[in-house]
Each structure stands twice: as structure tokens, then as C-alpha cells.
Amino acid sequence: MEAKHDVLVIGAGCAGMRAAIEAHDAGADVGVISKLHPTRSHSGAAEGGINAALGNSSEDSPESHTFDTVKGSDYLGDQDSIEILCREAPGDIYQLEHWGALFSRNDEGRLAQRPFGAAGSPRTVYAADITGHVLIQVLYEQLCRREIKVYEEYFAWQLVVDDDRCQGVICWDLMNGGLKTFGGKTTILATGGAGRLYRATTNAYACTGDGMAMALRAGIPLKDMEFMQFHPTTLYPTGILITEGCRGEGAFLINKDGERFMKKYAPNAMELASRDVVSRSEQTEIDDGKGINGSVMLDLRHLGAERIITRLPGSRELAMVYAGVDPIYEPIPVRPGAHYHMGGVATDSDGLTELTGLYAAGEAACVSVHGANRLGGNSLMETITFGRRAGRAAAEWAQGNTSVAVPESAERDAERELKTLLDRSAGERPWKVRDELGASMLENFGVFRQEHKMQAQLEIIGGLRERYKSVHVEDKGDVFNTDLTQAIELGYMLDLASCMLQAGIARKESRGAHSRPYDYPTRDDENFMKHSITRWSGDRPELSYAPVRVTKYEPTERKY
Amino acid sequence: MLVGLKIWRYDSKSGDRALKEYEIDAPEEATLLDVLDLIKDRQDGTLAYRKSCRMMICGSCGMRMDGAAVLACKTRMYEIAESGHAPVISAMGNLRSSRTSSSTWSRSGRSSAPSAPGSSGLRPAARRARVRDPAGAHEPHPQGIALHQLRLLRLRVQRDGVRPRVPRAAGACEGNALRRRPARRDRGRAARVVQLAARDLGVHALLLLQRALPQGRRPARRDREARRRVRQARDRPRHGREARQVVRHLGEDDRLAARDGARAEDPGHPRGDQADEVRGRARGAGQGAAAVPAACRAEGGGGARALRHRQDAGTRRRRGHRAGRARAVAPRAQPRGRGARPVRRRLVRAAVHRRRGAAGGDQGMGSLTQADVTPGAEPTRKPEGGA
Numbered sequence: 007m008e009a010k011h012d013v014l015v016i017g018a019g020c021a022g023m024r025a026a027i028e029a030h031d032a033g034a035d036v037g038v039i040s041k042l043h044p045t046r047s048h049s050g051a052a053e054g055g056i057n058a059a060l061g062n063s064s065e066d067s068p069e070s071h072t073f074d075t076v077k078g079s080d081y082l083g084d085q086d087s088i089e090i091l092c093r094e095a096p097g098d099i100y101q102l103e104h105w106g107a108l109f110s111r112n113d114e115g116r117l118a119q120r121p122f123g124a125a126g127s128p129r130t131v132y133a134a135d136i137t138g139h140v141l142i143q144v145l146y147e148q149l150c151r152r153e154i155k156v157y158e159e160y161f162a163w164q165l166v167v168d169d170d171r172c173q174g175v176i177c178w179d180l181m182n183g184g185l186k187t188f189g190g191k192t193t194i195l196a197t198g199g200a201g202r203l204y205r206a207t208t209n210a211y212a213c214t215g216d217g218m219a220m221a222l223r224a225g226i227p228l229k230d231m232e233f234m235q236f237h238p239t240t241l242y243p244t245g246i247l248i249t250e251g252c253r254g255e256g257a258f259l260i261n262k263d264g265e266r267f268m269k270k271y272a273p274n275a276m277e278l279a280s281r282d283v284v285s286r287s288e289q290t291e292i293d294d295g296k297g298i299n300g301s302v303m304l305d306l307r308h309l310g311a312e313r314i315i316t317r318l319p320g321s322r323e324l325a326m327v328y329a330g331v332d333p334i335y336e337p338i339p340v341r342p343g344a345h346y347h348m349g350g351v352a353t354d355s356d357g358l359t360e361l362t363g364l365y366a367a368g369e370a371a372c373v374s375v376h377g378a379n380r381l382g383g384n385s386l387m388e389t390i391t392f393g394r395r396a397g398r399a400a401a402e403w404a405q406g407n408t409s410v411a412v413p414e415s416a417e418r419d420a421e422r423e424l425k426t427l428l429d430r431s432a433g434e435r436p437w438k439v440r441d442e443l444g445a446s447m448l449e450n451f452g453v454f455r456q457e458h459k460m461q462a463q464l465e466i467i468g469g470l471r472e473r474y475k476s477v478h479v480e481d482k483g484d485v486f487n488t489d490l491t492q493a494i495e496l497g498y499m500l501d502l503a504s505c506m507l508q509a510g511i512a513r514k515e516s517r518g519a520h521s522r523p524y525d526y527p528t529r530d531d532e533n534f535m536k537h538s539i540t541r542w543s544g545d546r547p548e549l550s551y552a553p554v555r556v557t558k559y560e561p562t563e564r565k566y
Numbered sequence: 567m568l569v570g571l572k573i574w575r576y577d578s579k580s581g582d583r584a585l586k587e588y589e590i591d592a593p594e595e596a597t598l599l600d601v602l603d604l605i606k607d608r609q610d611g612t613l614a615y616r617k618s619c620r621m622m623i624c625g626s627c628g629m630r631m632d633g634a635a636v637l638a639c640k641t642r643m644y645e646i647a648e649s650g651h652a653p654v655i656s657a658m659g660n661l662r663s664s665r666t667s668s669s670t671w672s673r674s675g676r677s678s679a680p681s682a683p684g685s686s687g688l689r690p691a692a693r694r695a696r697v698r699d700p701a702g703a704h705e706p707h708p709q710g711i712a713l714h715q716l717r718l719l720r721l722r723v724q725r726d727g728v729r730p731r732v733p734r735a736a737g738a739c740e741g742n743a744l745r746r747r748p749a750r751r752d753r754g755r756a757a758r759v760v761q762l763a764a765r766d767l768g769v770h771a772l773l774l775l776q777r778a779l780p781q782g783r784r785p786a787r788r789d790r791e792a793r794r795r796v797r798q799a800r801d802r803p804r805h806g807r808e809a810r811q812v813v814r815h816l817g818e819d820d821r822l823a824a825r826d827g828a829r830a831e832d833p834g835h836p837r838g839d840q841a842d843e844v845r846g847r848a849r850g851a852g853q854g855a856a857a858v859p860a861a862c863r864a865e866g867g868g869g870a871r872a873l874r875h876r877q878d879a880g881t882r883r884r885r886g887h888r889a890g891r892a893r894a895v896a897p898r899a900q901p902r903g904r905g906a907r908p909v910r911r912r913l914v915r916a917a918v919h920r921r922r923g924a925a926g927g928d929q930g931m932g933s934l935t936q937a938d939v940t941p942g943a944e945p946t947r948k949p950e951g952g953a
Contacts, residue, residue: 042616046624139623210619243595246621324621327640437607480611485578489611 007174007187007412009155011037012404013397014190016162016175016217018044020052020138021368021389021396022196023145025357028397029194030152034404038149038156039177039188041212041491045146048198048210049389052138053249053320055120055130056390057383058095062112063119063128068092070126073559075384078124078280079377080518080529081561082230082537082554087355087373089557091384091391098390099131107144109133110317120254122382124280124566128254130383135251135320141386160186161491162216165193165224165364166416172224172364174412176420178491183484185420189412191404192363194396195221196389199347199369200502201234202495204452205444207344208240208247217370219498221351222505222547226361228540229352229372229552231502232510233519235380236453238284239304240343241329248304248321248340250382252333253277255317258305259288260337261296272566279566282379282519285342289453292341301339342453346385348376348519349506352539352552357396363403367396374537377554378518427493433478436493439470443499455510455522464507471500505547509538512549531561567594569601569643570652573613586610587652592643598655599627599638630656 013029015022018040026036040047059071071092076083103109103117109131112118121128133140149156159180166173166187174189197217201209222228238259239248253259259277261267271287272279279287288302296302306314311334314322318333325331325338350372357365357373368389375388450463474497481489515530516522536551570589576582588609592601599617606613618626620639627638632653646653 042618042624042626046616046618046626048619048624051619051621051623136623210624212618244620320623327622327642435607435611481614483578483612486614488614489606 007189010189011035012191013400014193017196019047019049021393023149024390024393025194025397026154027148028394029401032398032401034401036154039160041161045142050139050142053135054251055132055137055383056386057129058099060096062116066127074126076559078381083377084374084555085557086555088375091375094391095387105144107140122254123278124381135318165220166412167224168413171362189410192400194400195366195370196368197370201344203499204344204448206245214495215498215502219501222542226359227352229537230349231505231540233348233378235346235519236285236342237345239340245343246328260303260305261291262298267291275566285453301341303337304340305337306333356399365396365400367393430478433476436477436496440496456524460511467503505540508547567647569647572652572654574656596643598641628658
């Protein structure tokens with residue numbers, strides 16, 4: 007065994023680092039495993055901001071935040087977890103600020119809050135448009151200050167389950183090569199979402215759903231896998247994100263005729279409606295032929311150069327480098343792209359999954375606070391709040407239990423599997439399978455879903471999984487074998503895609519991000535107000551359902 | 567477009583380095599990262615590089631193109647490909663080995679060994695203030711002794727300056743910002759000695775400390791000089807205070823309201839009748855205005871120093887506030903600047919003084935020479951006795 011820790015955190019984004027910090031402060035010995043350097047995690051690409059009901063901008067309260075989140079989730083979120091999130095959010099923001107996060111301020115000197123999609127009052131705390139970057143740096147500094155051990159560039163591959171407990175994880179050492187085993191009394195999965203399933207996504211190359219797939223293969227259920235949020239404003243073809251903060255500052259979405267088409271779909275909130283509403287509106291306009299080259303336009307010209315340069319400098323640079331337009335003078339061509347995965351490993355409000363000793367936090371988990379659709383700014387808040395809760399719960403459990411036992415058989419099996427993968431000398435290269443997966447998912451399981459397309463996609467994924475069995479890794483070396491890790495990631499993505507498709511076909515309604523306008527255009531609360539639970543059995547997923555926890559807000563019609 | 571690259575490849579098993587050339591067809595909007603991805607996927611799967619966000623936020627894809635450090639996800643290849651140039655791609659360098667230890671920066675001053683769990687990164691003293699954790703021990707740190715020596719050196723330099731230690735003058739006080747000499751470009755040998763010592767220890771921060779440390783070996787003299795400078799700064803004529811503190815001598819034609827009783831001639835003036843006496847005496851002495859203070863002094867009473875002399879502004883306390891008769895008996899003789907006007911003092915009836923001298927003691931008037939009397943706050947009781 008390479009090392010043994012009380013708490014092992016897999017993934018060093020906002021959620022992972024916050025969990026590690028809290029577990030350390032609770033007295034546990036923590037080890038963080040990450041396949042990237044912590045500050046390169048995709049949490050750093052978050053731009054818009056982090057939500058909390060501070061009340062600096064206007065009258066606001068945690069109850070109002072709760073209601074907005076519940077409504078935004080299309081009433082699929084578990085309302086007790088949402089209440090916890092909204093109640094503890096202000097305290098977490100202040101703690102981040104005390105740790106040195108330089109948030110933007112308003113004229114009174116208090117934390118500035120900008121309006122975001124589907125929020126009743128402005129509550130998104132931001133730091134220009136690099137909020138994620140600021141949070142990552144702050145959390146990394148706190149991690150370094152506590153001198154927590156970080157195992158950088160270790161690719162987590164398999165969870166070790168023994169005696170009905172998660173005993174640790176087997177990793178591939180990227181720098182030096184070889185399988186390394188880490189024992190941990192508790193393990194926290196904070197590996198992020200699976201945006202890379204789609205060709206047009208805002209996610210980094212690293213967002214391949216590793217933790218979710220590892221948990222799935224270890225027999226742990228996943229929740230609400232069919233809900234993938236499509237962010238309205240992404241560039242083409244790269245899928246690079248133009249933050250919702252632009253719309254928060256007042257940008258307009260216009261079609262080929264120059265009209266603000268959102269007034270047809272969400273007359274009250276306009277561009278600041280919920281993200282699924284805006285994505286659907288854009289996709290409708292594009293499908294009707296009112297787009298330009300398959301995109302609609304995000305117009306910031308009326309904001310003025312000064313406001314763009316002070317408040318949205320990153321977005322401006324991205325538009326200039328990747329779209330070739332200067333938003334001060336020209337509108338930016340945008341279209342929907344896969345952005346956030348609302349589903350994940352099923353956990354409770356303390357991050358505990360079904361398996362003892364395994365916790366999950368962040369985008370990899372599904373508590374569920376986002377339900378069928380997430381509000382902008384809530385994700386960063388979820389990573390901090392539930393990262394903290396999972397860290398504390400894991401540390402407290404670990405300190406009450408003493409032994410870690412990684413069986414030898416687990417290591418031997420893993421080595422055998424790896425040898426099989428590496429020994430194949432000829433076969434298909436992974437990139438073909440990956441490209442086909444990305445293109446077909448975007449085509450058949452995108453913003454709008456139809457029965458026959460989803461069934462076709464299920465077949466395609468079956469075929470791809472067959473082809474994956476003969477995929478061959480060209481690099482047989484030890485040092486920095488990214489060919490091997492990319493092949494393993496492809497396997498994860500294929501498993502997750504089949505789960506998503508199965509849950510999506512079975513959900514015969516339109517709710518939140520799962521939109522079936524041709525066959526089931528409305529929401530069906532009687533039959534489908536429940537979470538889809540996916541388990542892995544044999545070599546295919548198995549679907550069941552779990553109820554939604556409703557406390558205060560009964561489902562009503564959702565209009566913006 | 568056809569993109570050509572020359573990439574420095576490294577074989578981890580044999581340790582060989584070689585420049586390999588690649589050429590691949592890429593779309594026109596491709597960046598260097600896209601081209602590398604295409605090469606890795608389709609031509610050479612052993613090519614290894616870091617990448618993550620592909621939107622110039624994370625910094626993973628930093629590498630050198632023709633020697634210059636670039637972000638691969640930001641570098642558009644269109645113009646390079648069109649010009650037919652095949653840039654040389656190499657790594658940034660082994661950052662891991664050149665990364666210095668952060669132990670002097672981290673709170674506990676220790677190297678990357680994990681701190682005791684539950685400590686939340688506090689200093690040892692602060693940690694002792696909390697509950698001591700039973701499990702972990704505060705193991706001695708290998709660099710701890712060096713750090714301690716460093717702190718001692720810093721304290722020594724701060725106290726004594728760069729020259730060897732000498733016994734300090736008695737009464738010298740501790741470091742004071744006023745002791746600082748203004749910076750000069752070349753400090754000479756002493757500065758170089760300190761810089762060498764600092765460089766040997768590997769702590770360049772000490773070089774920065776020099777500006778903040780007091781100079782020289784004689785703190786007492788420096789303190790005195792500093793005090794003198796401060797006092798001069800304080801005593802410089804100022805617009806507002808000057809108007810209040812300076813004795814304004816009233817001319818004959820000053821048109822002050824008679825009801826204020828400011829001038830001796832005015833009916834309300836409390837000492838109106840005494841003024842003539844003193845003037846008479848002075849005239850008698852035959853020296854005019856200059857003799858008035860002499861006459862007063864001769865009376866044995868410097869008079870109530872109602873109006874503070876300008877030079878004493880701000881230093882009254884320092885001089886030792888001698889209240890009451892002590893001040894009256896021996897008023898301090900102040901050197902007055904050039905062109906200063908003769909001092910006029912509030913006068914007390916001579917008769918009072920004589921009687922006091924005879925009776926020996928306070929006649930029940932309290933302090934006759936109230937040092938604190940300010941204009942407009944004269945004692946309201948007239949002194950006893952006749953004119």
C-alpha cells in the first residue's frame with residue numbers, strides 16, 4: 007500500500023479541497039488524490055459567481071433562495087437539502103472572504119451581488135468574472151497552510167470494497183507509472199461531472215465522470231443521471247463558456263432579425279430566465295432557421311466599454327481569442343453546450359452514499375439540491391457547503407473506526423485488468439470511439455430529446471461499448487501515460503452514457519433539462535415526481551425510483 | 567491546413583532526447599493544443615503533455631514554442647502554418663525540481679511533512695494554547711535550527727546595525743523609525759558584507775530589511791537628533807495656531823469694541839487701573855516699553871503669564887509645568903528670536919505683591935500667577951487691597 011489515511015479525497019477541485027480542509031480541521035489525517043494539479047481543476051473555470059442570501063443588493067432571505075432553487079429544479083430537488091444549502095451559504099461565503107477571497111464590492115463596501123438566472127433578487131457574489139479561479143486559489147492556499155498531503159497526478163481507477171465498506175482506492179501513478187493502492191477509512195469522491203460525453207461542452211478534458219463511474223462499478227447507485235444542463239451561451243465549435251454574468255450585467259440575446267427572442271418564451275425574466283428555458287428557446291430559434299450559422303447572438307454592445315472591461319474582462323478575452331469578435335463592437339455567436347451534470351452519486355445531506363465509508367460531494371454527487379435543473383451560482387455554493395459537510399462527516403466517522411484492510415485480491419485483479427488493456431497490440435484507437443460518442447450524444451441526447459432518437463442512441467452506445475473492448479493503447483510506457491488514462495476515461499464515459507440513456511428513455515415527461523417537446527411536452531408530477539436511481543448489474547444498468555423529499559413548496563406550474 | 571511541428575521527445579527508459587518532426591492536417595481554427603491532440607490520437611500515441619481547460623484559464627498546457635513560453639490552447643496555428651514554419655515545441659522545464667521549499671512561508675515553519683492533524687496550520691505557540699493533541703508529537707524539524715539562527719541574526723542586525731556590537735550608551739532607547747538615514751545608492755563595504763551574509767544564508771529577504779533597520783551605532787544621539795527635528799517641525803509657524811498663540815499687541819488705533827474690555831483704556835478692562843501704574847514706573851525707569859518686563863520682574867512677580875510665549879508653544883509640559891508661585895518667582899528666561907516683539911505680560915498690582923511678601927502666604931486668592939490663565943479666563947475676583 008502506498009499510504010494509509012483517515013480520509014481520502016479523490017478530486018481536488020472546490021469540493022474536494024473544501025472537504026479536505028474541513029476533515030483536517032476536524033482532526034483527521036487527510037490525503038488528497040488528484041489526476042491534475044489542484045489549481046488546474048475545472049472549478050477554476052467557473053466564472054459567474056456563488057449564490058448566497060446575504061441581502062447586500064436588495065431584500066433577500068434564505069427562504070427566498072430556497073424557493074428559487076426549488077422552483078429552478080422544477081420541483082425535483084430534495085427540499086430539506088436545499089434548505090440546508092441556503093441556510094448555511096452566507097456563513098460559508100464569509101468564511102471564504104475571511105480566508106482571502108477578493109470578491110467584488112459594491113459602493114457601500116459590502117460584497118457585491120449580481121442578478122443571475124431565475125433568482126428573485128440579486129444574490130450571486132462574484133469576483134469580476136473569475137470567481138472560480140479566486141476560490142480555487144484561496145482553497146489551495148488553505149490546503150497548503152495545513153500541509154495536507156496531496157498526491158498529484160495520480161489517476162484514481164478502482165474503489166476497493168471489502169467487508170461492506172470502502173477501504174480505499176487503486177490509482178495509476180501518472181508521473182512514474184504503476185498501480186498504487188491507497189487505503190482510507192473513508193473516501194470522498196469529488197471528481198466532478200461528465201460533460202466530456204458531449205462534443206460541444208464547456209467542460210475541461212478532465213471532466214469524464216471518473217468518480218461516478220467508479221462508484222457505479224462498485225455497486226453504488228447513481229441518481230438522476232438523465233439531467234444534463236445545457237448552458238445557453240457557449241462558443242462554437244469549442245464549446246467554450248461565455249458566462250451567465252454577461253446576461254446578469256444586462257446583455258441581450260438576439261436572433262438573425264435582431265429581436266430579443268426571449269420575450270416569446272420568458273416574458274418576465276427575459277435573458278435571466280432559468281438556463282434550461284433559455285437553452286430551449288435558443289435551440290427553438292436555431293431549429294426554426296432564425297440563427298446565424300447555427301448560433302444566436304449575445305449582444306453586449308450597449309453595456310459600454312468600461313463596464314465590459316471592468317466587470318467582464320475574461321469573457322471579452324475569450325470572445326476575442328476563440329470567436330474572433332470584440333464584444334464591445336460586435337455580438338458574440340453563442341449556442342447551447344453541455345455544462346453541468348445534475349445527476350451523480352446518490353448521497354444524503356452529509357454526503358454519505360449507500361456504501362459505508364464512501365462519501366461524495368460537488369458535481370459528482372447528487373444530494374439532490376439541483377433537481378432537474380440548476381440555478382447559476384448554486385453549483386459553487388454546493389461544492390463549498392456540501393464539501394464541508396462531507397468532509398466533517400467523513401472525518402468524524404473515520405475517527406470512530408480504526409482499521410483499514412485492503413485485500414490483496416483487489417490489487418491482483420486490478421493489475422490483471424490493466425495488463426489486458428496494455429497488452430493488446432492492435433485494435434481501434436480510442437479517439438474514434440470518443441469522437442463518435444461525443445457527436446452522437448449531442449445529436450440524439452441534447453437539448454431536445456425524442457423517443458426514436460434516444461432509442462437509436464442506445465443502440466449506438468451498445469455498439470461503441472463493443473468496440474471499446476478491442477481498443478488498443480499505443481503507449482506502453484510508464485512515464486506520463488496519458489494514452490492509457492484517456493482509454494480508461496473512455497470506458498467510464500461509455501458506462502455513464504448507457505445509464506443516462508436508460509434513465510432518459512424511461513422518464514416520460516419534460517422536466518427541467520430533460521425536455522421531450524414532441525412526445526411528452528409537459529411535466530407529469532403524478533407519475534414522475536421521483537428520482538431515477540441507476541445501479542449497475544452485470545454489464546448493464548438497472549433502473550429504479552426514489553421519492554422526492556418535499557417540505558414546504560408544493561409543485562406548481564413553472565413560469566418565468 | 568497542413569501544420570508541421572518539431573517536438574523534443576524524451577525516452578524515459580533510455581534517457582535519450584531527440585527532435586521528432588510531425589506533420590498533420592488540421593482545421594483552420596485549430597490551436598497548438600488541438601494540433602497536439604490530433605498528432606497524439608492519429609500519429610503517435612506516446613506523445614505526452616498536460617492539458618485541461620482549453621480556455622486559457624488553468625495553465626496546464628504551458629510549453630515552449632520556439633523557446634518562448636506559450637499556452638498551447640491559446641496559440642492559433644493558422645498564421646504559423648500559412649507561413650510554412652514548423653515551430654519547435656519543447657517542455658517548460660522541470661518545474662518540480664526548481665520549486666523551492668515553502669517551509670519558511672508556511673505557518674508552522676516546517677517542510678512539507680504534514681502538520682499534526684487537527685492543528686489547522688497554527689503556530690506552535692498558538693497551538694499550545696489550544697488542547698494539545700494526544701496522538702501526534704511535535705517532532706523536531708531538521709531546518710528548525712537554521713531558522714532559529716536566522717531569526718537571531720535578523721534581531722542582531724536590527725539592534726546593532728551592520729557593524730560589530732558595541733556597548734550602547736546608557737539611556738539609549740530602542741529602535742525608532744526616525745533613526746533611519748535616507749537611502750543612498752552605494753552603501754559601501756558594510757552593505758556588501760550584509761548582502762553577502764544574507765546571500766549565503768539564502769535569505770534575500772534580509773536585504774529588504776536593511777531599509778527598515780536603524781543605522782549606526784549610537785542610538786542615543788540619533789534619538790536626540792530625531793527629537794530635535796521633530797520639535798522644530800512642530801514649532802514651525804503655522805497659520806492657525808500662530809494666530810492664537812502669538813501675543814497680539816494692540817496698537818493705538820486698533821478698533822476693538824470697547825465693550826469687550828480688551829484694551830487697558832477700556833472701562834471693562836479688569837486691570838485697567840494698574841496699567842497706568844506700571845507705565846508710570848516704567849517711564850520713571852526711563853527705558854520705555856522694554857523696561858516694563860524688567861519692572862515687573864523687579865516687583866517680584868513676573869505676572870500672570872496669561873498669554874503663553876510663542877516659543878513655549880507645545881513645550882509647556884516638557885519644560886515642567888511649574889505652577890503657582892514657583893513660576894512667578896523665577897520665570898524662565900527664553901531666548902527670543904530676532905524681531906520678536908517685546909513681551910507684555912498681564913500685570914498684577916504691585917501692592918498685592920508687597921503685601922504678600924509681608925504676610926507670607928496665600929491671601930486667599932488662590933494662585934496669583936495662574937499659569938493656565940488664558941485670554942478671557944482671568945480670575946473674576948479682583949485682588950484685594952486698594953490701588
